[in-house]
Amino acid sequence: MPRRKLRTPELKRRLTDAAVDVLVREGPAGFTTRGVAGAAETSTPAVYELFGDRSGLVREVFFEGFRVLRSRLAATPETDDPVADLRGLGVAYRAFINEKPQLARVMFSQPFSDFDPGPADLDAGGSVRTLIVGRVQRCIDAGELEGDTTDIAHGLVALIQGLGEAEISRRLGTTRKSIDRRWRLALEAMLVGFRVDQSSKPPVTAQRAS
Numbered sequence: 001m002p003r004r005k006l007r008t009p010e011l012k013r014r015l016t017d018a019a020v021d022v023l024v025r026e027g028p029a030g031f032t033t034r035g036v037a038g039a040a041e042t043s044t045p046a047v048y049e050l051f052g053d054r055s056g057l058v059r060e061v062f063f064e065g066f067r068v069l070r071s072r073l074a075a076t077p078e079t080d081d082p083v084a085d086l087r088g089l090g091v092a093y094r095a096f097i098n099e100k101p102q103l104a105r106v107m108f109s110q111p112f113s114d115f116d117p118g119p120a121d122l123d124a125g126g127s128v129r130t131l132i133v134g135r136v137q138r139c140i141d142a143g144e145l146e147g148d149t150t151d152i153a154h155g156l157v158a159l160i161q162g163l164g165e166a167e168i169s170r171r172l173g174t175t176r177k178s179i180d181r182r183w184r185l186a187l188e189a190m191l192v193g194f195r196v197d198q199s200s201k202p203p204v205t206a207q208r209a210s
Contacts, residue, residue, distance in 0.1 A: 012050050015040045019061050023102045028111045033057060058106065058115040065100070065107040066124045072096050073131055082138040083145070083191065089135055090160055090187050097164035104168070108161050132157060145194040152194055159190055 018040035023031050033047045033054050051057040072095070076088045097104040105111050107125075117124075133153045139145040145152065163183055166172040173179040 007046060007049050011040075011042060011046065015042065015047060015050060015057075016060050016064050019057055020064055020100075020103060023061060023106065024100055027102050028105075031058070031112075053114075055112070055114040058112050059117075059121060061103065062106050062115070062117065062121065063124045065103045066128055068100075068103075069093070069096050069107075070127045070131060073128065078135075078138070082135070082142050086135050086139055086156075086191070087187065089132065090156070090183075093157075093160045094164055094167075094183065097161075097168060101168040104161075104164065109165065129153065129157070143196055145191070146196045147194045156190065159186060 015036060019031075019036045022036050022039050026035065031054075034044050036057060037044045037047050047057060051060055072092050073089055076085065076092045078085055106115075110116065133149055136145065136153045136156070137149050140147075140149060140152075163172065163186055167179055167183075172182055
């Protein structure tokens with residue numbers, strides 16, 4: 001009688017965690033199904049049964065990256081200063097990219113030739129976008145920023161991802177002080193660009209009764 005294979009949710013979770021660890025440690029060049037299976041203390045056929053092939057495993061890592069990022073961003077506080085909170089979100093996003101650069105590249109740069117995210121895959125970032133849009137909307141509701149909420153959120157994310165890639169590629173500066181300064185300047189310049197200019201608002205006048 002053939003032995004029953006145990007492809008459990010727990011094994012899938014272990015393989016996903018192992019895949020992230022292998023990617024962070026070895027990078028795309030060292031990311032193999034055999035290496036992931038070994039790190040998870042299981043067999044290569046188990047990887048294929050659960051994920052189909054290597055691209056399926058990369059896809060799961062892609063999804064996992066957004067789950068981790070969403071959790072990190074959601075953990076940032078919401079205070080009475082929504083603009084400061086938005087800055088804090090940027091700090092958390094930057095920290096994620098710095099701590100897990102290879103994972104961030106899978107999510108944003110597509111370093112694997114056998115994994116090209118389609119529209120359904122790209123929806124993995126939906127929960128992250130929703131969270132950031134919500135934080136931007138708080139700033140608009142508080143009268144601190146003005147503009148289209150989605151436009152501001154997309155611009156902010158693009159700026160953070162671009163700065164993050166430049167930093168982990170060592171193209172943003174040679175010292176921590178200069179890198180931090182450039183992050184601060186870029187984020188502040190964007191936020192200032194969307195700040196509500198109180199001086200440009202017309203004075204409120206009483207309407208004459210007709």
